[in-house]
Structure formats: C-alpha cells, structure tokens
Amino acid sequence: xxxxxxxxxxxxxxxxxxxxxxxxxxxxxxxxxxxxxxxxxxxxxxxxxxxxxxxxxxxxxxxxxxxxxxxxxxxxxxxxxxxxxxxxxxxxxxxxxxxxxxxxxxxxxxxxxxxxxxxxxxxxxxxxxxxxxxxxxxxxxxxxxxxxxxxxxxxxxxxxxxxxxxxxxxxxxxxxxxxxxxxxxxxxxxxxxxxxxxxxxxxxxxxxxxxxxxxxxxxxxxxxxxxxxxxxxxxxxxxxxxxxxxxxxxxxxxxxxxxxxxxxxxxxxxxxxxxxxxxxxxxxxxxxxxxxxxxxxxxxxxxxxxxxxxxxxxxxxxxxxxxxxxxxxxxxxxxxxxxxxxxxxxxxxxxxxxxxxxxxxxxxxxxxxxxxxxxxxxxxxxxxxxxxxxxxxxxxxxxxxxxxxxxxxxxxxxxxxxxxxxxxxxxxxxxxxxxxxx
Amino acid sequence: xxxxxxxxxxxxxxxxxxxxxxxxxxxxxxxxxxxxxxxxxxxxxxxxxxxxxxxxxxxxxxxxxxxxxxxxxxxxxxxxxxxxxxxxxxxxxxxxxxxxxxxxxxxxxxxxxxxxxxxxxxxxxxxxxxxxxxxxxxxxxxxxxxxxxxxxxxxxxxxxxxxxxxxxxxxxxxxxxxxxxxxxxxxxxxxxxxxxxxxxxxxxxxxxxxxxxxxxxxxxxxxxxxxxxxxxxxxxxxxxxxxxxxxxxxxxxxxxxxxxxxxxxxxxxxxxxxxxxxxxxxxxxxxxxxxxxxxxxxxxxxxxxxxxxxxxxxxxxxxxxxxxxxxxxxxxxxxxxxxxxxxxxxxxxxxxxxxxxxxxxxxxxxxxxxxxxxxxxxxxxxxxxxxxxxxxxxxxxxxxxxxxxxxxxxxxxxxxxxxxxxxxxxxxxxxxxxxxxxxxxxxxxxxxxxxxxxxxxxxxxxxxx
Numbered sequence: 001x002x003x004x005x006x007x008x009x010x011x012x013x014x015x016x017x018x019x020x021x022x023x024x025x026x027x028x029x030x031x032x033x034x035x036x037x038x039x040x041x042x043x044x045x046x047x048x049x050x051x052x053x054x055x056x057x058x059x060x061x062x063x064x065x066x067x068x069x070x071x072x073x074x075x076x077x078x079x080x081x082x083x084x085x086x087x088x089x090x091x092x093x094x095x096x097x098x099x100x101x102x103x104x105x106x107x108x109x110x111x112x113x114x115x116x117x118x119x120x121x122x123x124x125x126x127x128x129x130x131x132x133x134x135x136x137x138x139x140x141x142x143x144x145x146x147x148x149x150x151x152x153x154x155x156x157x158x159x160x161x162x163x164x165x166x167x168x169x170x171x172x173x174x175x176x177x178x179x180x181x182x183x184x185x186x187x188x189x190x191x192x193x194x195x196x197x198x199x200x201x202x203x204x205x206x207x208x209x210x211x212x213x214x215x216x217x218x219x220x221x222x223x224x225x226x227x228x229x230x231x232x233x234x235x236x237x238x239x240x241x242x243x244x245x246x247x248x249x250x251x252x253x254x255x256x257x258x259x260x261x262x263x264x265x266x267x268x269x270x271x272x273x274x275x276x277x278x279x280x281x282x283x284x285x286x287x288x289x290x291x292x293x294x295x296x297x298x299x300x301x302x303x304x305x306x307x308x309x310x311x312x313x314x315x316x317x318x319x320x321x322x323x324x325x326x327x328x329x330x331x332x333x334x335x336x337x338x339x340x341x342x343x344x345x346x347x348x349x350x351x352x353x354x355x356x357x358x359x360x361x362x363x364x365x366x367x368x369x370x371x372x373x374x375x376x377x378x379x380x381x382x383x384x385x386x387x388x389x390x391x392x393x394x395x396x397x398x399x400x401x402x403x404x405x406x407x408x409x410x411x412x413x414x415x416x417x418x419x420x421x422x423x424x425x426x427x428x429x430x431x432x433x434x435x436x437x438x
Numbered sequence: 439x440x441x442x443x444x445x446x447x448x449x450x451x452x453x454x455x456x457x458x459x460x461x462x463x464x465x466x467x468x469x470x471x472x473x474x475x476x477x478x479x480x481x482x483x484x485x486x487x488x489x490x491x492x493x494x495x496x497x498x499x500x501x502x503x504x505x506x507x508x509x510x511x512x513x514x515x516x517x518x519x520x521x522x523x524x525x526x527x528x529x530x531x532x533x534x535x536x537x538x539x540x541x542x543x544x545x546x547x548x549x550x551x552x553x554x555x556x557x558x559x560x561x562x563x564x565x566x567x568x569x570x571x572x573x574x575x576x577x578x579x580x581x582x583x584x585x586x587x588x589x590x591x592x593x594x595x596x597x598x599x600x601x602x603x604x605x606x607x608x609x610x611x612x613x614x615x616x617x618x619x620x621x622x623x624x625x626x627x628x629x630x631x632x633x634x635x636x637x638x639x640x641x642x643x644x645x646x647x648x649x650x651x652x653x654x655x656x657x658x659x660x661x662x663x664x665x666x667x668x669x670x671x672x673x674x675x676x677x678x679x680x681x682x683x684x685x686x687x688x689x690x691x692x693x694x695x696x697x698x699x700x701x702x703x704x705x706x707x708x709x710x711x712x713x714x715x716x717x718x719x720x721x722x723x724x725x726x727x728x729x730x731x732x733x734x735x736x737x738x739x740x741x742x743x744x745x746x747x748x749x750x751x752x753x754x755x756x757x758x759x760x761x762x763x764x765x766x767x768x769x770x771x772x773x774x775x776x777x778x779x780x781x782x783x784x785x786x787x788x789x790x791x792x793x794x795x796x797x798x799x800x801x802x803x804x805x806x807x808x809x810x811x812x813x814x815x816x817x818x819x820x821x822x823x824x825x826x827x828x829x830x831x832x833x834x835x836x837x838x839x840x841x842x843x844x845x846x847x848x849x850x851x852x853x854x855x856x857x858x859x860x861x862x863x864x865x866x867x868x869x870x871x872x873x874x875x876x877x878x879x880x881x882x883x884x885x886x887x888x889x890x891x892x893x894x895x896x897x898x899x900x901x902x903x
Contacts, residue, residue, distance in 0.1 A: 028739070028764050031618050034775035037782060040569060061565060069563040076561075083554050089536055089544050090753045093512065126602075126785035133784055137640075142506055160783035197502075232502050263501050277566045278790035289501045299509035306512065307636035308609055308784065309602035314754035315791035 038156055039396055046394040054392040055414060057405035060208070060373045061277055062242075062340055065407045070340070072275050074332040078322035093302040093310065095124020095283075096317035102324035103268055103283035106240065107251055108258065114287055121297035122285035123305065124312045128238045128269030129157060131284035135234060135265055136165035137304045138286075138297075139199060148234075149190075149200045151175075153398060155208045158201060158236075172200070175210045180366035180378055182212050188225055197230045204237035204266075205250040206372020209400035213243075213371055219253045223260045233257055234265040241273040243372045245341035247334070263287045270320055272373065273337050279316025344373065347406040351375075354415030362422055375401045383421040391417040513632055514873060521871040529869035530887055532878040535684070535850045536753060537816055540884045545816070547751045549809045553798040562794065567787045569778040571600020571759070574797035579744055579759045582800060583713065583727055590734050594767035597774035599760050599781065600788045603753075604714045604745030605633060607760035611710060611741045612641035613780045614762075614773070615675055624675045624710070625667060627651075629875060631684045631712070634677060646670070651686050656843040656855040658688050664701055672706045680713035680742070681726040682849020685877035689719075689848055695729050699736060709733050710741040718749040719849045721817035723810065739764050746796055748850065749813055757792030820850065823883050830892035837900065850881045860898040868894035 036044070042058030064070050094100070100122045104115050114120050125131035139146060148162045151174030162169055172194070173186030191200070202222075207213055214222060226233055235254055241247035257264055269282040284301065288294040305311075323329045345368075352367040367375050379387065379399035387393040393414060395401050406414060511519075517533030539545050570576065576598040580591055590596050601607030615622055624643050626634050627650035638645045648670075649662030667676055678698070683689055690698060702709055711730050717723040733740050745758040762773045781788070799805045828844045835841070844852060856864065856876040864870040870891065872878045883891060 028618075028762070028769045028773050031769070031772045031776055033772045034779040037569065037778070040566075040787075044568075059566070069565050071561070071563055075564070079558060083558050090534075090747075093515070126789075129782075129786040130784070142503060157783060157786065160779075164780070164783040271566075276564055278564045278787070280785060280787070280789040286503065288503060293501060293503060293506070296506050296508045297503050300506055302512075303509040304640070306605075307633060307640040308606065309756060310605040310633065311754070311756070313602075313756040313789040313791065316789065 042394050042396055045388075049392055049394070051392040053413065054394070055405060055410050056394050057401045057403075057414070058394045058396055060272065060402045060404065062272060062275060062373070062404045063407065065343065065409070067405070067407055067409070070275055072333065072336045074323050074329045074336060075275060075319055077329060077332075078319045081322060082318045091124070091311045091314055091317065093123075093306050094298060095312045096314070096321055098321040098325060099281070099317040100124055100283055100285075102321055104285060106247060106324065107237065107254060107266060107268055107283075107285070109251075109255065112258075114258070118291040119288050119294050120285050121288055121294040121301065122283060123298060123301050124317055125267070125282045125284045125305075126309070126312060127271050127280045127282040128236060128267050129161065130280065130312075131267030131269070131282045132158065132161045132236060133165060133308075134284045134301055134304055135267065135286075136162045136167050138301055140166045141300070141304070143199070146199055149194060149198055151187075151201065151203070151207070153209055154201070154203070155236075170194070170198075174207075175212060175376065177378070180210075180212070180376060181369065182214055182218070184214070184218055187214075188221065191222070191225045191229060191231065194229065194231065197232070199232045199234060200226065202233055202235050202253070204235040204240070204253050206239035206243035206374070208238065208372070209374050209396070209398060210376040211370025211372050211374045212376065214253070216252060216256070219256050220260075223257050223262065226257075227260060227262065232265065233262055234267075236267045238267075238269040239272055239372050240268065241334070241337040242341055242344075245338040245345075247273070247337070258287070263289065270316065274320060274323065274333065276316050276319060279319065280313060281316030281320055344403045347403050347411060348375065350408070350411045351403075351406060351415060354412055355419060358415060358419045360419050360422065373402055373404050375403055377401050377418065379418070379421065386421045387417055391420075393417050517871050517873060520865075524869055524871075526869040528890065530871065530882070530891065532870060532872045532880075532882045532891075535748070535879045535881060537748060537751065537850070537881040538884075540819065540886075542882065542884055545751060547809065547812050549799050549805045549812060550751060550795055552805060552808075553795045556798055557794055564790065567600070567790050567793065569781050569787050570598075570774065571788045572790065572793035572797060574801060575600055575757075575793040576759065578797050578800040580761060582716070582723060583742060583744060583761060584731060584734060584763075585724070585727070588731070588734070590763050595764055595770050597762040597764065597770040597777065599774060599777045600793055601743070601758045601760045601781075602785070602788060603747050603756040603758040604712060604743050605637065605758075606756065606784075606788075607743035607745070607758045608634070608637050608712060609641060609784075610760045610777055610780055611743055611762075612638050612643050614741075614777060616641050616643050617780070618776070619673075619675075622673055622675060623671060624677060625670055625707075626677045627663075627679070627683070629685055630677070630679075634712075648676070650683075651688065651853065653855060656688075656853060657846065658690060658694070660690070660694055660697075664697065667698070667701050667707065668705060670705065670707065673708070674705070675708045675710045675741070676702055677710045677712060678729070680711045680716065680730050681728075682715035682719035682851070684714065684849070685851050685873070685875060686853040687847030687849050687851045688843075688853065690729075692728070692732075695732055699733055699738070702733075703736065703738060708739060708741065710743075712743050714743075714745040715748055715849050716744065717810070717813040718817055721814040721821075723813070734763050737765070746792065750796060750799065750809070752792045752795060755792030755795070756789060757796055820880050823880050823885060823888065824852070826885050826888040827880075827883065827891060830888045831895060834892055835896050839899070850879055852878050852880055854878055854895060856895070856898055857903075860902045863898040863902040864894055867897070870894050 039059055046054060046056040046058060062070055104120055104122055108114055125134055147168045147170050149170050149172050150158055152171045153175055172190035173183045176183035205213055240250045243250045264287050266285045271277045286297050288297055323333050348368045352364045355364045377399045381397040384395055384397045384399060514534055521529060521531040537545055580596050580598045584591055601610050624638050624645040625648045626645055628647040629651055648666035649659045652659035681689055716726045719726045730742055740763045742761040747753040764770045764773060799809050824844055828841055831841050854876045858874045861872055861874050861876055864872055
C-alpha cells in the first residue's frame, strides 16, 4: 500500500522508456462506419430539423395529443412507492420472479393451468429485443440447423437479431400491397410448403410495421396449419393492451394457440403498453411439456443471459410488478392503456376522414382497418422522401406511419401532405417497393 | 394427416421422442383441460364458426426442447443459495462480491438515494435512450476513467457506448473483436473472473490464459505473465484488470504495469481493461485508474469496460460502459457506429435508470464529493477488515507462515491460498461460505467476525490438506 502511494505522482508523470511510441496506424483501420439504423436514424434527423411544422411519425413511441411523451400515472405512483427503498442487489440471472409471474398471468391468463402446472420456462428480458435475442440464441444452440421464418415485412430489427444470433432467415408472405391487408392465401401456402417443424415468428397483435392482423378466424386456421406441420410458433407481443385497449383481447391469438395445444415461445415487452421504453423490461417464456423440462429450459436461457449481461435491470421490473401486483394500480393501468389505444384509434379515424375529404383518388380504409401504433400507408420510398424534404414529416421509408405521432393539431397537415404526394394516384402496390426499403 | 404429425415429430426431435414413446411416458399429460388423444381425421376441419367450435383434439406438438439438459448451477451464485439454506448461527457469507456494511447489511449509497429523489422530482420521461446510451453518462464515464482533461478525450479519440454493466460492456467488446479481428485471440489471466470465459465463448472469440497467480507466494507470477504475453501471436487482445484483480486481489505494482505495457507494445497486442472497481479499491478514483491512464498516455489503442455496480452500489441497474480509445477521432467514430450495430440486436438501447443516477451524481459537484467520501468509506472499511483479519491470524498462528499477502492484496476479494478441500472445510466445519478457488469476499466480513474467520482459516490451512 505504502509503496503504491509514494510512487503515485512519479507513476503518473513518467513517460515510457521506449518513448511514447505512438501507434501510427490504428487497429481499427478496417472498421467501416455502420449505416444508420433505419428507424432510430429517422428520429435523429427529425431532431436536427429546425422547421416549426415538423412532425415525427417515425419511431414507435406514444405521444399525447400535444405531441409529448407520457409517463403513466400508475407508473409514477409505483416509482414513488419504490424510490429510495430498495437496496439494489443483483436480481437473479432470470430476473424478478414477481415480474415474471405477473407477465405470465397477463399473457397466458390469470388462471392459466400452464402457470399452475409450472410448465412455462420464463425469464425477465431486456424488453422485446432482449427476449427475441435470448430465444434466437437458444434456438441456435439447441437447433443449430434450423431457420426462422419471418413475415414480409416485419420489424427491421428482427433481421438483425436472428442474424447476429447465427440463425438463417426465411420469409413467409404476409402483407398484401394491393389491398393493404393480409395476404392470407400466400401466408397459408408458405406455411404449408415450409419443411415440417420449422420455426415461425408471428406478431401476436398490432403487426409492426403494417398494422395488419389476421382475424380471429384466420388465426384459428393458421393455428391448425401450424399444428398440422409441426411448426414451432414464436410470438412477438409488443403491444398487448395497446392495440385494442383490452389486454385480454389482444392476447386472443396466443390463447387460441394455447387452446389448440401448441407449445409456444413468447416475447413480451412493456415498452409501449406501460410506457417503460427506456427501462428495457420484458419477458421471454417458453411453454414446455412439464415442469422438469421448464426448469431445464430456464436454466439454459440463464446460461445464455449470464455472458450477455449477467442479470437484468431492476428498476423497470419493480415498476411492472408493483403496478400489476396491486389491484388498484392495475386497474389504473388498464384505464390508462385504454386511453392511449383510444386516442390512436381516434387519430386513425381522423386521418382517414381528412384524406377522404380531400377527394383523394385512392382508398384509405386501410388506415382504420389496420390496428396498433403503425399504419402502412402505401407510400413509396420516393413519396416518403417528399414527405420529409418538402413537408418535414419524418417516417421510415417503407411508408410506415407511427399513429402515435399524429394529433388533433397536425392531422390536417399530415393529410394534406399525404394527399399532395399521392395526387398521381400511385402507391406502393408491389412487394419490391415494400422490401427494398429495409 | 396423422402420419404427417408423427413424421413431423420424428423428423424434428431427438430419436427417443417420437409421439408413441411420449404416450407411454408417465401417463397422459393434461393439455388444455383435455387428455391427450389423437384425432384420426385431421382432414376434417375444426373451423371455428359461430357457435361452439369443434375442439381441436389433436395430438399436442412434442416439445422442440425435449432432451435439453439442465444447466449446471452458477458457481458463484450457488454459494449464496447454500448460505441461505444453512441454519447455523455463526454462518458467514464470503461468496458473492457485493458490499456489506459492518452490520453485514446491503448498502445503498446516500448519493444514490438523493439522485433518485431528484429524478422523481424532475419527473423525467422514460423515452428510449439512443443506442449508445445517455450522452451525459457517456461523457461523465469517459472523464472519470481518463481524467477530464485527458488529451484522448479532447482529441475525440474515445468511443464510449453505455453498456449493461461490466458484463454487457465486455460482451460488446468481445463481439467487436469477433466481427473485425477474425482469428485474433484473447488472453485472460489464470485465474480470472469466471464469467470472462463465458463471455468470450458465447461471442465465439478464442482465448487462452496467461500465468498470473503464483500459489507459492500467494502473489503475482510476474515472470510467467510477461512470458506468456510475449509468446502470444502478435495482435492478441490482453484482458487486464485495471485494479483490484478478481478473484485474487493481487495487482501489479506501478513498475510492473510499465513492463506489461512495454511487452504489449512490443508485440502489437491490444490491451482490454476490465475496470469494475474504480474508486473502490484504494478509495481514490484517480489512483485506481492509473494503469489505464498509463497505457493511454503512451498513445496505445485500448479497450476498457467499466462497471458502476460496486463503486456506486448500482448492482441491479446494470450500468457500465465500453470505451475504445483509438488513434484518431475518425476511427473512434467508426468504431462507435459498429458498437451500436452490435448492441441494437442485443437489446436495442440500454436502460436509462442507472445511467441517469451516474450522470446526476457525477454532474453535481456536491453529490460528486459526497460520492467520493462514501467510496472512501467503503474502501476504508475493507482495508480495516483486512488489517484486522491479518492481526487476528498472526496473533493466533505460530507456524511462521507469511500471511502478509492479506495486506498486499487489494479490493473486495482475497485469495486465501486455500485449496478446494480446505475451502470445503471452511464451509462444512465452520459455516464460512466462499468459492472453491479459495476466494473470500472481504466485503462480506465484519470486524466483529475477524477472530472467528481467523480460527477457521488457520484450522483449514493446517489441519486439512
């Protein structure tokens, strides 16, 4: 100790005997600059824009009617209760047990027998992204020759996640540009033709980026087809409650699959439905045949998590378990989530009305047919560029509009802009235009 | 159709798990309230129409994860679990490295409580951070590490990305190595923190060990270390613990650091520092960063992973950073962009809570000074406990064994030199919980328990082999 202290000053001032041999060529020479993230890059560009009319309908974060981010009252109250109280010891690798329990109830049903029978392997994850990544890594480890079938289109980061996890991707038809709805026949066909036992990624509700969801009947047929082929259904549920306003209703697809006896995988996120974006809180679950298998699977998920981040962050998990674990707070949350969903639905109606009022040559019923935060407008990348360059309206080049960015103050302006760039009556009606904008 | 279900089963799963064997296996599992049964006519459609759908009495999919083995328990966290289960009055948990007060209670720093209250009052929103994390945090953490006036920072040669504490930051660094330094090897000390190997394994980066711990002296095998670093292929990455080596507590002296830097430069290796205890080791933030600053001052390109788990007690909030100090601002920008590209498919963007706490504490001069005082207090308690333990052992042990390594080691951990059997004796006979490599966490030791621990160590050392 003494030696260290006395040499301290000398130590810091001393220059190396070999001279400060400056590295003349960098080790990082061959590292190229990464392309901008297509979604988050939009927000960066928006922030840099000085125009007073600018509108951000890029990233999918909820805004109130004044265009402001919202922290839910139930969340604030939960934070008041937990502030300064908890010591911040490490969570277990699998995260907060309480938060996971509440998450499973939300997704699988309060009285789900799968929960009672302890058949669900579940861990807290870093929001939806982290949950998907854990599953992708797990899939790679235990089914190294498998692939993941993803819908066209899908959230751009799905590609990155399975790619970085080392799992090759295949696609199945999903969006139907001509109708701006679901290509159900194409979807069923692709599921039939995929090799037996393939892994399929499904959006449980409020498909991102299209907002196009299968109907209940269609879900049942999809379930049947998947069962017949022995496929594995992996659900990404990022919008439970946020889509229709009712979490039970938004979980319908999952409940159908559970009734039909599927053993599903599920990624849940609280980013949108509880407004906990930056807290990174979610849950990954895998329904197993029995408790023993669930314990084994969970232990393997933990083995993957440990060298990624050791254990997940506490704060967001505390908020979720406080809110969902307290009947009053949970009731408040359900109300608040309905308010958010209702505002979005209201804006969909409003945007559609505004466009129809302007005698657009095109049809806009897809705006209200679609559900959730996003609307696949049908705009081409070139039209999107015009939206941005001429009207300072920021969105992703696939024509996706985040309805959360629309409010009573700007809906007219946005309608004007869309009308202006689509006057010619031309919209993206083929998948090339959809897919090339990735 | 039934046959296709069967063929699906045998095609996709391990040979032992065909549907037939599933049926004979401990009775029929209850699925969806129905007992398992086969529907012969899968061709007849169970479509849901208006009323009462035909129930889909189809064979349940055999799990895709049949035959997945149970993973071994984590060697470190398993210790705490065993401790909890022990009913003895005198039990002592010297396993996991989380700081405890003299009363052996967990400790939330006062500055952290204050920062959290400030955050509540401010009513901060919960928007996504950028992929690289909170800007104020990134600035603060780089300055803490290198010193605010450091030329590397002024010259914008430091790429900083907020990471999920030390683990997450190391993982980003490992992923960068895997992607851009194909074939490069990583050298880690023998021993090192257990999770280092897991991180590089999962990132698919090959690693090998350099000699570090010398059991004969319970000190540093400096010659071995230099030799092994020298003999590694040029352009290897060398993982170095910035201060308070985990698990041994043995740090190189300033002169030894100079020589380590020499040989690393000579071989064109890249140093990769793991700094998990800055401020926590000596009590001084600057002193504990001296090794890193030495390398940077020589103009070397360096990777550094930081953690605020211990020094700010923010264990559960997962706050840290990966820093890459490179030779030009342009190269730093490129590296940062690629680190972001690695982070996006892992977790999109990092958690905000811990980052705000650090930024608020460091950014507020009053809180910053309070933090430094609390850190000195924590480091001071550990030093006192080391001294007390040493005093207790030397006053009881007449064998002439040199126990001075207890004082020479630094930080939360001490490598006692006890082997596995001796460590087991510590637990089985004395109810002292530690890891099997002989590591004890001094953070879990109180002055009051030093006598007892001394007895246990002496007994285990002398009476067990």
